[in-house]
Amino acid sequence: MGNITCARIPSGRRVVVTGLGAITPLGRGTDTLWEGLTAGRCGIRPLDAPAFADHPxxxxxxxxxxxxxxxxxPQARRMNRAAQxxxxAAREAWQDAGFAPGGTQASGLxxxxxGVSLGTIIGGASVLVDGDRxxxxxxxxxxxxxxxxxTVPSQAASQVSLDLHVTGEARTVVSACASGTEAIGQAIDRIRYGHVDIALAGGAEAAVTPEVMAAFTAMRALSARNDEPGVASRPFAKDREGFVNGEGAGVLVLESEEHALARGARIYCEAAGWGLSADAYHLAAPDPTGRGIAAAVRRAVTNAGAEVTDVAHINAHATATVEGDLAEAAALRTVFGIEDGVVPVPVTALKGNLGHLQGAAGGVEAxxxxxTLHHAVIPPTISCDNLDDAIPLDVVRNVARPLPEHGGLALSNSFGFGGHNAVLALRRR
Known part of the structure; x- marks a missing residue:
């Protein structure tokens, strides 16, 4: 991988994370999310609505x-489900950062x-389908x-800006399953280089619809364990067979360090850097060599002003598809090497708990x-009782593990159809 060029270390302002918000299959709020992840709970459940009755x-x-x-x-009726x-999630993150519920004006900002920077894939496509009917x-x-x-994918960002009276900018990123992570990365740069001081960034998706489920079923991309929803998504497991479609939202409040310190904000961690790449390989399948993924990982580390030896933890994309998990494992082996038969960085994968939240995955996993950095605890990967022999990773399984004391960087990986690769680098304080 010596021919990969990396982004230069940025010279702009430091960016920190001061607020977190989430609504996921584990429930509403970041406390519920964290408790569920560390306890190994699963939010995957049967789809009992009549519209799914004939679905395999x-x-x-x-x-x-x-x-x-x-x-x-009246407000809910004007929004698609992803925007809701x-x-x-944005309201929770905003208040968690110490700002007033009424938005920028109530907070004296x-x-x-x-700014707002949100990723999504489908947006309000279900609204368009209903209109067609x-x-x-x-x-x-x-x-x-x-x-x-x-219907438009940008409605989530626009509704957050309307609700909190954010007028700096409201950006939308659509890059398949990398959308949420790329949206956070773009927000980091907007703060670094002085365009805004604060940004709400993340992803939202509501794509568990009959039409989307039928499309993924036709691709043979989904797990068919209807009778075992609690163990249907099996990242990195030898018997994995596909992902489980999911929904939700995750939002971070990002802020320039000087702005956060001036107001005495609680800081979770530093949003240290990010990296992008494109596979240029296939319409849907990842490059099996992991070259593009490895490039994004290296670029995120370099963009954070760090070395690969500084990485203490990786939150893997790991959708539980055969090809996707292998490609990610190959990339991590390329970047970090092998010691005693495994990549020497503890890895966890959360899609066993949540399913694949599509454009929201990057936001929730960030x-x-x-x-993870704030509590110094790595939540476990569930439903991976038999790790695939072809995946030489130190996967944290079944029980949470303390975060290693060495190194200060954690990576959050997101990869999508068409070869979109995005990696976020966060640094503990």
Whole structure:
């Protein structure tokens, strides 16, 4: 991998994480997420709705709380489900950072110095599908007037900016399953180079729909363990057979270090850097050599001003697909080498607990990685009783493990269809 070029170490401001918010298949809030991850709980459950009755795959990582019931009805009716998730996670992160619930004005902030950066894949596609049904069944006049603004993927970012009165910018990233992580990376740079002082960044998705499930089923990408939802997603396991589709949102409040220190904010960790690459290999499958993934990992470490020996933990993308897990393992072996038969960095994979949250995966897993650094505890990988012999990783399994004292960097990996690779580097304080 000697021919890989890395981004230069940035010379801009340091960026820190001061707030966290999440709504996931484990429940609402970061406390619920962290307790569930460290206890090894699973949020994957049967899909009992009549719309899934004839589907061969009837399990998903669904959020147990209806987001529409957690918001005022007039507001919820104007948002797609992903935007509802995003708003709930953003509000939690905002208040967790010590800001007033009313947004920038109530907090005494200049709204032009605050931004939003969210990733998603599907956005409100289910709204468009519903409009199509109404059009076919009843005619043009029965298509709801807000179908267009509720369909666009950018609605999550726009609704967060509206709710918290953020006028600096509201950005949307769509890069398959790397969307949430790339959105966080872009927000880091916007703060580093002075465009904004604060950003709400992460990802949101609500793609557990009959249409999306049918599409993934046709690809043979999903786990078919309908009778065993609690162990259906098996990252890195020898008997893994596919991912479990999921939904939710994860949002971080990022802030320039001087701004956070000036107001006496609690700091979880430093948002130290990030890296991108593209496989240029296949429409859906990852490059089996892991070259593109390895490039993104190296670029994230270099962008953080660090060395690979500084990495103390990796939150793996690990979807529980055969090809994807092997490619990621190959990349990590290339970057970190082998000692005593394994890559010498403890790895965990959270999709056994949550399923694959698509565009929200990077946001939620970044929240978990920040909490790993904050608590110095690595949550375990569940449903991986038999580690694949072809995966030479030190996978933290079944029981949480203390974070190693050496090194200060943790990586959160996200990779998507079409060869989109994004890696976030967080550093403990």
């Amino acid at each position: 795959i009837r399990i998903g990582g669904t959020v147990p709380d209806d987001p529409a019931k957690l918001l005022p009805k 998730f995003a708003l709930l 200049d709204p032009d110095r605050v 109404r059009l076919r069944d009843k005619g043009v006049r029965y298509v709801p007037p807000l179908t267009a603004p509720m 929240v978990a990685t920040a909490l």
